[in-house]
Amino acid sequence: MEGFDFGVIRASLPFLLEGMGVTLVLTLGGLAGGFIGGVVLAVARQLNVPVLSQAAWGYVAFFRSMPFVLILFWIYFLLPLVLGFPVGAFAAALVSFVVFEIAYFSEIIRAGIGSVGVGQRQAGEALGLTRLQAYRYVIVPQATRRMRPALLTQVVVLFQDTSLVYVVGLRDFLVSADIVANRDARIVEMYTFVALVYFVLCLAGTRAAARFRAT
Amino acid sequence: MQYDWNWGVLLQDPYRGWLVDGAVLSLLMAGPAMVLAFAFGTLAAVARTSKSVPLRALGTAYVELFRNIPLLVQMFAWYYVLPDLLPEPHDRWLRREVPAPVIAAWSIAIYHGARIGEVLRAAIEGGGTGQRMAADALGIRGMTLYGHILLPLAYRISVPPLTSEAMAVVKHTSLGLTISVLEMTARSRQIEEQTFQGFEAFAAASLFYMVTTLVLAALAAGIERRLQIRGTLSVRGA
Numbered sequence: 001m002e003g004f005d006f007g008v009i010r011a012s013l014p015f016l017l018e019g020m021g022v023t024l025v026l027t028l029g030g031l032a033g034g035f036i037g038g039v040v041l042a043v044a045r046q047l048n049v050p051v052l053s054q055a056a057w058g059y060v061a062f063f064r065s066m067p068f069v070l071i072l073f074w075i076y077f078l079l080p081l082v083l084g085f086p087v088g089a090f091a092a093a094l095v096s097f098v099v100f101e102i103a104y105f106s107e108i109i110r111a112g113i114g115s116v117g118v119g120q121r122q123a124g125e126a127l128g129l130t131r132l133q134a135y136r137y138v139i140v141p142q143a144t145r146r147m148r149p150a151l152l153t154q155v156v157v158l159f160q161d162t163s164l165v166y167v168v169g170l171r172d173f174l175v176s177a178d179i180v181a182n183r184d185a186r187i188v189e190m191y192t193f194v195a196l197v198y199f200v201l202c203l204a205g206t207r208a209a210a211r212f213r214a215t
Numbered sequence: 216m217q218y219d220w221n222w223g224v225l226l227q228d229p230y231r232g233w234l235v236d237g238a239v240l241s242l243l244m245a246g247p248a249m250v251l252a253f254a255f256g257t258l259a260a261v262a263r264t265s266k267s268v269p270l271r272a273l274g275t276a277y278v279e280l281f282r283n284i285p286l287l288v289q290m291f292a293w294y295y296v297l298p299d300l301l302p303e304p305h306d307r308w309l310r311r312e313v314p315a316p317v318i319a320a321w322s323i324a325i326y327h328g329a330r331i332g333e334v335l336r337a338a339i340e341g342g343g344t345g346q347r348m349a350a351d352a353l354g355i356r357g358m359t360l361y362g363h364i365l366l367p368l369a370y371r372i373s374v375p376p377l378t379s380e381a382m383a384v385v386k387h388t389s390l391g392l393t394i395s396v397l398e399m400t401a402r403s404r405q406i407e408e409q410t411f412q413g414f415e416a417f418a419a420a421s422l423f424y425m426v427t428t429l430v431l432a433a434l435a436a437g438i439e440r441r442l443q444i445r446g447t448l449s450v451r452g453a
Contacts, residue, residue: 064428066425067400161285174287
């Protein structure tokens, strides 16, 4: 085997950076959409809204039992049929991540709110706060602090899952490196680099989550 | 919406056979992967909570390395990169003799072993019951300490996160399709390509995963109920 060729990594850096851009947009989009939708579902279940609560439960149970790849296939191949117009790989991936992460974030949020004892709300109301004020000034701040490690861990998982867009050929970081690896026959160098970059970024994320848990 | 429904296509040959083959292969990958993952995870957790510094370093290195790299990247590393790094004749052995499903199951086991190792470590350390100190006071060490006290306790309070990991093992078998393993998701895609009956094909695959995770969840609920320890809280996993 010839020596490790760093040059191919340096030469392809702009291309890889574009791929990383796609990865980051998918991560942030999935995070934003997943969190907002997660709050909606969590609230629906927490407040026991008649139909919405059961629908939310069904949604979470369904999407947490599916592999992400299958959801991506559903949306990529079948959404165009439903909508009547073609849906690009990027749009399909973004929608898939949002749909997928809503199920996971809603569970984390529910656990966070639930971990703040009912005594907190009761104490707040006993001191004259309305239910809404109790939630806003007492429950939500405590819940947010407790959710942070789990939320951060889920973001790291989401970041890793973006690599799965490989199956629809979307050019994220991994796929970009794969293209270079196959074009220049430099599989070892490119995959080592990819692994290293993911490792450093995810390690930072999981370390941060651990520090949140310690507080 | 323009779509010709034809659920009967799922029962025709060869598509029915494909669905069965896919389901069987997915399960054949998931089972051993789960067992191996729990084995690796237990070893890692024991190493990370031992008194020996080198053991702790080794355990931490394994866990941090293999849970911070995406599973797909790891699978590609085992399947594409490792053969390139091995000298003759081992690289030929890896490429020819080791089937792709085995490589997929192996990489899933290593990845989830790292994650399970983290869950169990948190349970052993943070179980919050001072078991270790009590055992120390009684002079209990080594295999007895872990086998009779720390590990049983850790498993019993970690049932929820361990269940998630088991379900994730099943779901991650779908990644095998990227290294040409014809598991459930790959087969449903095959049917979709051939017959254009996408809804039916993907619905069949979805049903498979739903049933499998449901069975795992029911098993876990039963286990948790029977093994519950009053006075301890479940540890939320890594």
